[in-house]
Amino acid sequence: MQVDLNKLKTFHTLAKAESYTGCAQRLCLTQSAVSHAIRKLEADLGYDLVDRAGRKFRLTREGEFLFQQCAGIFDRIDDTLDRLAAGKGHRISLTLGAPSEFGSSVLIKGMAPFLNKHPHVHVDFFLDPYLLAPLLSDDLDIIVDCIPHVHETLVCVPLMREEYVVIASRSYMDDHRIQSIADLSRCRLLSFDKDLRWWKNFINALAGHADFGCDTVIRISSVRGIINAALASMGVGFVPRYTVLKELESGQLMELFPDTEVLNDQINIYLKKRNFEKPPFPDLIRHIRSLRLH
Incomplete structure (x- = not known):
């Protein structure tokens, strides 16, 4: 069976975003284009991938299985491309999330040395009290937070105690x-x-x-x-x-x-397990851990 990889990628993105709106925004498509791609993929496969009976987004059993298999494949592709880009010095973009005060007082003030040392890395900052959901949906690549988070896809790196x-x-x-x-x-x-x-x-x-x-x-x-x-x-x-x-x-x-x-609270660094050893995250984590509160 041959399947259109673009439609498979659309399904993978939809399953991660858990919404047609979020998927459309990430892929720069219209919602109708996303919906059409998913229905065409379902027709090609011969079974439903999305359970449309309820109001909340949910995959069918077949959709869950396909998503898990796709996740491993597309994550490995992304990892390979990122490693090739890092080796060639190509630009890598990532978004770092943190609570507003810690982000502005500590992270942003201390990030210039890292950016100067790694000119091929572009970092955007998302300062907000609610960081877990965008991290899990890959809208954020790495976060620093004093709220404890436990999830099977995440790695927790202790940073410091907050007095x-x-x-x-x-x-x-x-x-x-x-x-x-x-x-x-x-x-x-x-x-x-x-x-x-x-x-x-x-x-x-x-x-x-x-x-x-x-x-x-x-x-x-x-x-x-x-x-x-x-x-x-x-x-x-x-x-x-x-x-x-x-x-x-x-x-x-x-x-x-x-x-x-x-x-006291414990401040930790959180990121996806698949990114933990991927450049430039090890260097970024080391830099964040070197920062001091002044």
């Missing part, structure tokens, strides 16, 4: 007479969310041994926003220590409750 600190301006600290954790009950807390899940590493460290509460919660959807709000004496913030090193050193912000052993 947190409770912060406030000197004037806010004095005005609200903050001396103990119980004093937060008359303070505004600055948080990503109203439920204080953002503060979980601090709250969990208390283990019920301190009276913890607050007057109100101001929701701010970025670390830099929380820092600026603390500088403006709007309330008490909770942020990664590396993001406020200069402010703490200069006295613009004060560290509250330094004796509290706040729980």
Whole structure:
């Protein structure tokens, strides 16, 4: 049986994207062209590949089997082409994902030496709190994240521990007479969310041994926003220590409750197993691991 490889590639891309829209965008085709290619492939094979009975995208049993076989073939082809490109010095493009603050404060600031050393590698940056889905769908090639991810297709490379600190301006600290954790009950807390899940590493460290509460919660959807709000004496913030090193050193912000052993997060590098040893990922991983928080 002879099958059109272009249609097989379209099916492989559709199965990875799990949507006709995503497949069309990646292949620069219209959705109708993708749909036509899939139906033509199904007609050539003599069985359905996509289960169209439900509203959610799902492959048939035959479609799942074909996708697994295609994945190995197309991944090996992509790997071979990438290795040939690296050997010839041809340009390799990849996208690195990270949370906004870590990406802008650490990765982007420290990436120039890598790019200068590897001029054939082009790196785009995707700064966003939600990184797993685009990594699994190959919209991202590698991510750095403090959220733990477990998936059979991924490799996890430990990077560093992320320490947190409770912060406030000197004037806010004095005005609200903050001396103990119980004093937060008359303070505004600055948080990503109203439920204080953002503060979980601090709250969990208390283990019920301190009276913890607050007057109100101001929701701010970025670390830099929380820092600026603390500088403006709007309330008490909770942020990664590396993001406020200069402010703490200069006295613009004060560290509250330094004796509290706040729980840390683990920052890891994640990428597909098939890319782990593929150039330029080993060099990129080594470079990221060499970066220091300043």
